[in-house]
Amino acid sequence: MSSPVVPLADGGRTGGHRSRRPAPALPAVPASVLDAFPSPTALLDSEGTVLLVNAAWAGQLEQGAALPLAAGDDYAEAVLAARDDDDVRTLLAGLGELTAHGGPPVSIDVALGPAPVGRWVHVQASRVDESGQLVLTHTDITASVEAVRDSSRRALYDHLTELPNRVHLQELVEAELTSGDERGTAVLILDVDEFKAVNDTLGHDTGDLLIRQVAARLARAARELDTVGRLGGDEFVVLCRDVDAEEALRLAERCRAVFAEPFTVAGATVPLTASIGVAVSGGQRSSAADLVRDADLAKYAAKAAGRNTVTLFEEELRDAAQRRLRVTTELRDAIGAGELVVHYQPLLHLRTRTVTGVEALVRWQHPERGLLPPSEFVPVAEASGLVDELTRWVLATVARDAAGWDAMGLPLTAAVNISATHMGSGTLVSDVNSVLASSGLRPERLVLELTETSVAEDPERAAEQFAELRVSGIEVSIDDFGSGFSCLGQIVSMPAGILKIDKSLVQGIAGVGHKQASQSAAAVETVVSLARACGMRSVAEGVETPEQLATVAALGCTYAQGFVIARPMPAEDLPRWLGSRSRRRAALTG
Structure with a gap:
């Protein structure tokens, strides 16, 4: 077979016709032996001429599933007529080498048929004897090749x-x-x-x-x-x-x-x-x-x-991402290292002018950057999945501090801000019950605050958890009301007891223009009326001047909170501040 292969590689016998020569009379392998092979099998002489094909080959040929081949055909021409590519040329060169010099069997997968479709066969050939005759099998592997292709495609x-x-x-x-x-x-x-x-x-x-x-x-x-x-x-x-x-x-x-x-x-x-x-x-x-x-x-x-x-x-986005990553890493360590602190801002009951509660505001005592406000790290905690852990720490700290004040004869409520992600996690109620049990704080001393926009994200889940918390005695507050554009029906149907008016509305009542001030005052009065109609108490946030304090009191707000009353302070400073305030009030009324 070696002699016709080289000319074929050079484009010699690749025409549309196929030559046929008389088959030698003495094949090295009897037809009955070839028929015992389950795969389509052919016997080739040393020139590459087909001497015999077995029954399996003939059977597949009738079904149009085998390479058209009969005794006397030239195997190389038949294969090249089906497909002429590098794999086929490699196969023919290997058969020629095996015929001429012997050696290990040839084993190769080739496609037979026009690209990109066609049948794939695994060709295996062995030399029969010194005459150079070859026994060659074609095993159809089309299904396997297509399965591999499909798998490769699915992977991509x-x-x-x-x-x-x-x-x-x-x-x-x-x-x-x-x-x-x-x-x-x-x-x-x-x-x-x-x-x-x-x-x-x-x-x-x-x-x-x-x-x-x-x-x-x-x-x-x-x-x-x-x-x-x-x-x-x-x-x-x-x-x-x-x-x-x-x-x-x-x-x-x-x-x-x-x-x-x-x-x-x-x-x-x-x-x-x-x-x-x-x-x-x-x-x-x-x-x-x-x-x-x-x-x-x-x-x-x-x-x-x-x-x-x-x-x-822009490059600033990458810089910001790197800063967030750094803050996330540092914050994860800070929670366990005791670098977080809670400061408390008093809540003034406007009718009696007494402090009845506080809002807890977490701070980070950063070893290099100093005391950081929540705006510096809480959004990072929410984006990185740390906010639940952070909130549990805050809840535990606030519950412990409030229980201590209660024991001192300071019956203050303590409000803790809850993120929408913690509300959505489904662990809020159990987390709250856990800290109450460990601290001994009475449920009525705890207030949980969720922003208006957070409530609107999933009002059904919020309402369900709010109801469960209030049944146990814990108060619920809707924070920053007026800062978003949520559905009013969702807000008023929430089982909450407190509505906090956003500071953007409160601060407008002291605007430089009379029209702006009157419009802001009307907005605050509307929210106060809405809260009263829904059975809620109202809190004016961000009250910074005596004028604002007097106005929100006149508009009917239940509580006020802001710098004009007191700035947030550490837990240990709160009893002293309350004591000094009581002494000042006593001196004024004495």
């Missing part, structure tokens, strides 16, 4: 949308960054806003249908040279090739525009918006991971800016 493509997945996108971005494109490569990361609400209300099956529709719209919005992929959940990526920053932003706006028309699925019309982060390759960005990370940071900035926006990555 999202099963729901058939778009490239996170792994494949990383590969595509990396390949693009190393291609040497003189312009630029951009990554757009798109997050569908509030998609969780769709799954919660319409179900995950409907959510999957919506994800497919989003994928289809994005694919139509992208240019032909771009690649749309899915990171998972409701996050998509658009890999934009050959662009600068301005062009990438235009593409992002085009992607955002596909959400202008509501989606229709399962008989429902669903309006959606998207927040998009954009990052464009530059000299300092060395990898796909860097580019994707920067686009992700820009996406979070877009969501923080109010959602349904496009944000281009």
